Amino acid sequence: MDFELSDELKDFRKMVREFALAEFTSEVARKRDFEESYPDDLRIKSLQKGIIDFANPWKTMVAIEELCRVDAGLGISVTVPYFGAEVIMLFGNDSQKEKYLSEVNRGKKMMGLAVTEPGGGSDVAANKTEAVKSGNKYILNGSKMFITNGQIADFFVMLARTSKADPAKKHRGMSTFIVESKFKGFSSNKLEGKLGVRATNTAELILNNVEVPEENLIGEEGKGFYYIMTFFNISRVFVAAQAIGVAQGALDRTLEYLKNNAPSGEMQNEYVQFTLSDMATRIEAARLLMYKAASYLFQFKPNPTITSMAKGYASETAVFASEKAMELTGLYGLSGDLERYFRDAKIMEIWEGTSEVEKLIIARMLEKESDSSE
Amino acid sequence: MNDDLKLMKETVRDFSAKNIENIALKIEREGIDKDLLKKLAEQGFLGATAPQEYGGSELDGASYRAILEELSSFSPSVGVLVFLYNSIASKLLKKGKAADYLKEILSGESTLGFGYGEILEGYVNSTGNKGSDENGILKKDVIFPTANKFIVLDESGQNLILTNGKIEKPKNKKTLGIRGLGISDVTIEKSNNEKLGLRSDIVKALEDSSLEIAAIYLGIIKGALNKAIEYAKVRTTFDHYLKDYSPMAFSLSNLKAEEELLRSYIYESENDYARGLNALIFSESLSKRATKQALQTHGGYGYLEDFGVEKFYRDAMTISTILFRGRRDRKRLSDEVFGTEAGNL
Numbered sequence: 001m002d003f004e005l006s007d008e009l010k011d012f013r014k015m016v017r018e019f020a021l022a023e024f025t026s027e028v029a030r031k032r033d034f035e036e037s038y039p040d041d042l043r044i045k046s047l048q049k050g051i052i053d054f055a056n057p058w059k060t061m062v063a064i065e066e067l068c069r070v071d072a073g074l075g076i077s078v079t080v081p082y083f084g085a086e087v088i089m090l091f092g093n094d095s096q097k098e099k100y101l102s103e104v105n106r107g108k109k110m111m112g113l114a115v116t117e118p119g120g121g122s123d124v125a126a127n128k129t130e131a132v133k134s135g136n137k138y139i140l141n142g143s144k145m146f147i148t149n150g151q152i153a154d155f156f157v158m159l160a161r162t163s164k165a166d167p168a169k170k171h172r173g174m175s176t177f178i179v180e181s182k183f184k185g186f187s188s189n190k191l192e193g194k195l196g197v198r199a200t201n202t203a204e205l206i207l208n209n210v211e212v213p214e215e216n217l218i219g220e221e222g223k224g225f226y227y228i229m230t231f232f233n234i235s236r237v238f239v240a241a242q243a244i245g246v247a248q249g250a251l252d253r254t255l256e257y258l259k260n261n262a263p264s265g266e267m268q269n270e271y272v273q274f275t276l277s278d279m280a281t282r283i284e285a286a287r288l289l290m291y292k293a294a295s296y297l298f299q300f301k302p303n304p305t306i307t308s309m310a311k312g313y314a315s316e317t318a319v320f321a322s323e324k325a326m327e328l329t330g331l332y333g334l335s336g337d338l339e340r341y342f343r344d345a346k347i348m349e350i351w352e353g354t355s356e357v358e359k360l361i362i363a364r365m366l367e368k369e370s371d372s373s374e
Numbered sequence: 375m376n377d378d379l380k381l382m383k384e385t386v387r388d389f390s391a392k393n394i395e396n397i398a399l400k401i402e403r404e405g406i407d408k409d410l411l412k413k414l415a416e417q418g419f420l421g422a423t424a425p426q427e428y429g430g431s432e433l434d435g436a437s438y439r440a441i442l443e444e445l446s447s448f449s450p451s452v453g454v455l456v457f458l459y460n461s462i463a464s465k466l467l468k469k470g471k472a473a474d475y476l477k478e479i480l481s482g483e484s485t486l487g488f489g490y491g492e493i494l495e496g497y498v499n500s501t502g503n504k505g506s507d508e509n510g511i512l513k514k515d516v517i518f519p520t521a522n523k524f525i526v527l528d529e530s531g532q533n534l535i536l537t538n539g540k541i542e543k544p545k546n547k548k549t550l551g552i553r554g555l556g557i558s559d560v561t562i563e564k565s566n567n568e569k570l571g572l573r574s575d576i577v578k579a580l581e582d583s584s585l586e587i588a589a590i591y592l593g594i595i596k597g598a599l600n601k602a603i604e605y606a607k608v609r610t611t612f613d614h615y616l617k618d619y620s621p622m623a624f625s626l627s628n629l630k631a632e633e634e635l636l637r638s639y640i641y642e643s644e645n646d647y648a649r650g651l652n653a654l655i656f657s658e659s660l661s662k663r664a665t666k667q668a669l670q671t672h673g674g675y676g677y678l679e680d681f682g683v684e685k686f687y688r689d690a691m692t693i694s695t696i697l698f699r700g701r702r703d704r705k706r707l708s709d710e711v712f713g714t715e716a717g718n719l
């Protein structure tokens with residue numbers, strides 16, 4: 001058991017941190033947050049800098065953490081153009097990978113993952129968007145809600161129902177498609193007024209008789225639910241990284257205030273000291289859980305229990321740390337950059353499986369695992 | 375709760391349902407407008423406890439707290455404004471031109487902002503004077519920066535003055551909470567000001583207002599939880615209403631129980647420093663927990679301003695920074711509990 005990252009990863013972490021500190025200035029972060037506008041310039045810069053290296057998931061995880069540590073809105077914005085790529089990577093065919101993924105990897109295109117619907121996000125099997133086969137096409141009708149990159153992505157990995165729901169086994173009969181935003185009948189409405197991560201783009205997607213060529217079906221018909229759950233088992237590790245970044249950043253900035261801006265003697269107060277210790281301990285615990293989940297996952301032995309624990313606990317830690325940071329910094333935090341952490345942190349408990357959904361998964365797995373150990 | 379108080383609460387609730395609910399989002403985006411100020415004045419809410427000679431209503435403490443609770447449950451910004459006018463301004467604007475100005479703000483004609491940052495944190499020397507030139511002095515973190523006049527500290531940092539000023543438009547930044555009022559920097563005029571008293575007067579006014587601040591929190595808690603409870607009754611996941619899941623039901627109903635206890639405590643206390651502190655410390659923590667759960671209950675929708683829940687989450691934290699003074703208030707409570715200086719290390 002070795003708790004150290006390799007020297008290569010350590011150097012990489014340092015490089016990403018320097019990039020984030022140089023590019024994610026308070027001014028840029030505030031502007032994007034205020035305007036709710038996507039920082040395309042930073043996406044391109046981070047790509048040129050080699051911040052995103054898809055061939056190496058450890059690097060991706062470390063990069064997400066370091067970027068979000070400086071600013072979550074910007075950090076997520078530059079790492080999210082690839083959101084959903086693993087579905088195509090794992091289950092797509094070569095021509096889909098060539099046509100769609102390679103473009104994304106080169107920064108020429110952006111993608112998104114469209115699962116959630118207005119009627120429900122936690123209950124994926126209750127999806128209503130329909131895909132009806134007609135000749136060599138599928139006709140899609142329905143709508144998708146809260147879709148990241150919804151207005152700016154070139155295509156989406158989308159979940160839709162290909163056969164009528166069997167009430168007892170609703171997760172069957174769903175399939176995943178690659179849906180281009182330029183397909184006829186596709187439209188999107190930007191969702192404005194988010195609490196946080198406002199640099200990211202979020203939209204509602206409307207599908208009105210959208211014709212999707214059959215070669216855009218990913219994998220097999222009817223296996224969509226399984227593909228999406230497999231994807232979440234991967235992406236949740238990366239959400240943990242986002243959350244730990246936010247938590248660590250909130251701690252960094254609190255310490256910076258206490259050392260440089262607070263009335264003298266603040267650091268000597270035990271209430272302050274105990275709060276800082278709590279924040280740091282939880283962050284460390286969350287990071288260890290994430291490393292464990294990542295270690296299983298990146299060796300192709302995913303462990304959904306640990307992954308859900310990591311995602312759930314890291315999210316709670318982000319909310320906790322950003323709250324405590326506000327308490328310790330008072331008006332400084334309120335009028336400065338820390339209040340943004342407080343707003344950004346809350347999304348972690350909602351997207352890619354709410355904290356409640358993570359708990360359901362953990363309990364279900366505990367039950368299963370205890371069966372198999374008997 | 376006696377019948378008068380019930381009636382008062384109902385009146386404020388009806389007023390808010392009619393005049394605030396439909397513009398709650400607009401208040402968040404554009405601020406409290408003159409029209410609403412006038413209506414609040416006409417109802418006598420704006421000057422709830424102020425003397426009648428200045429246009430106030432001279433209501434008793436419980437009625438005042440009822441107004442704060444009900445208004446805050448629709449828009450915490452409006453609750454905070456009424457609080458600042460009654461619990462702070464009315465106690466400071468007592469003589470001469472200042473008293474005339476109290477009349478103007480209580481009628482909704484004019485508005486009053488508060489140089490809170492420097493008054494509370496006492497950081498006048500580090501930042502407050504930095505922007506000083508022949509035209510004016512830059513004041514940091516002023517509540518209601520679009521107001522016509524302001525209560526701020528003079529250059530000595532000890533005296534409170536009433537003065538004219540102009541907002542420094544914040545660049546690319548909204549305040550975390552109480553957006554109906556806003557918090558930003560203001561350049562005040564050096565001349566033309568009225569002396570009001572000492573910095574310690576405003577600190578004392580605030581420290582004597584624990585129950586009232588708790589009433590604002592109570593409104594926030596109620597507003598947030600009621601929305602969540604209504605939502606949990608209609609939203610389904612996995613073929614069941616959210617209310618049917620035990621963690622959801624237990625958590626919301628536990629919070630509701632705490633809300634009820636807080637409410638009876640707040641309305642049963644009067645002019646009692648220690649009880650005020652108890653209510654303040656308890657309500658601050660409850661407001662954070664309740665607003666967080668309310669947002670979470672709404673899932674993704676909770677994260678969007680249209681649904682009117684996230685504002686409670688922002689406002690609870692903001693008010694705990696500007697009206698609740700964290701460690702200082704906890705220390706005040708400790709001093710009470712131990713009957714001597716405590717909790718200073």
Ligand SMILES: Cc1cc2nc3c(=O)[nH]c(=O)nc-3n(C[C@H](O)[C@H](O)[C@H](O)COP(=O)(O)OP(=O)(O)OC[C@H]3O[C@@H](n4cnc5c(N)ncnc54)[C@H](O)[C@@H]3O)c2cc1C
Binds near residue numbers: 194202355611673
């Ligand atoms: C900014 C943003 C970006 C997003 N990006 C994407 C994206 O790119 N792609 C995408 O597909 N989706 C995206 N989402 C959607 C997100 O994943 C969902 O909001 C989330 O899954 C929750 O779904 P919901 O909002 O429908 O809440 P609901 O499922 O309606 O849940 C409401 C509340 O009930 C709780 N709950 C539900 N079931 C239970 C139960 N059985 N027991 C106890 N509690 C329960 C939930 O935890 C939650 O607190 C995004 C959301 C936001 C806000």
